[in-house]
Amino acid sequence: MLEIENYDVEIGQLKKELNAVILAHNYQNPEIQDIADFVGDSLALSRAAAGTDADLIVFCGVHFMAETAAILCPEKTVLIPDPQAGCSLASTINPEELIMWKSKHPEAVVISYVNTSAEIKALSDYCCTSSNAVEITNSIPTDKEILFLPDMFLGSYVAKQTSRKNMHIWPGECHVHAGMTPHDINRYLDAKSDAELLIHPECGCTTSTLYHYGEGDINKSCHVLSTEGMIKYASSSHSKKFIVATEIGILHRMKNQNPDKTFIPLKEDAICKYMKMITLEKVYHSLRKKVHVVSVPDRVRSKARLAIERMLAV
Ligand code: 13P
Ligand code: SF4
16 A cells, blocks of 8 residues: 555545545544544434435445445445454344244344344344334334344343333344443442443443343433434533443544543443454545445345335334
8 A cells, every 4th residue: 555644635635536425433443533524323324325415435334334325325336445344243143044033933023233234134124223223113013023133232122121022132242342241330330430321232231230220229320322322412411421331432522522521431442343444544545446345236225225214214
């Protein structure tokens, strides 16, 4: 690759020349968030991709997110700066496994978390993200069985919130969030911190935290939120201190938007290695060479799009 001193300047120029837009997830490295036109969670990024009038979308996130943009915008070119940026959670289920699962529950409605491949979405009735999983589930008639996949912590959180008994949950997990355990929450409880607790529903500690909260063991408020929900909440709350239980990339925006508040990661080493594969150098290379194009075959795209559009409609 070329040796460039100011990647941000070069990227800005290429963006103009190509009528490109850069979308970045909240877990991206700070320097990527800083050059992005839009930073957000999975739902907000899907909406931004669907709404842009740029010709080229450079997606700074992981592969399933870029694929979602390609499904929603077939007329645009979607690039991912590193095609190896996968997702351990999305890899926990493949189409054969889902087909087999569906055959055992032929009447069930399939709700797939957005952290899945396009092929899995194409086999699903609804897509959902962490910010709307409860709403989507509530929109399904209560007498209908549900197959919820692939995150078991998000699934059990949703089942609890909706009091749904006929929900089958795939036993997948994200290696970053599953690593946040009830033990970490107990550490926080022992320290009797006066901070508010913000938890992503993929965390391995979500259910036990809600239990502790219900029992009155947590002396301040605790909120289960998507990454964007956490950022919005941190800005609107009067509290000055927050414990943040998710990938630490999120702290960049939180700190920038709230310089008078303190944000403490529940786990300092909660780092998604896939998200961190995207670098300024790779974004530059991606724009210059128009690589790596993310495309979804028409057969899969039209079915996957239906599941995403049903979600956007709810
Ligand atoms: P959000 O939709 O909350 O941004 O989460 C995406 C994700 O990959 C969490 O690990
Ligand atoms: Fe996937 Fe987990 Fe990384 Fe989110 S944090 S992109 S779920 S591996």
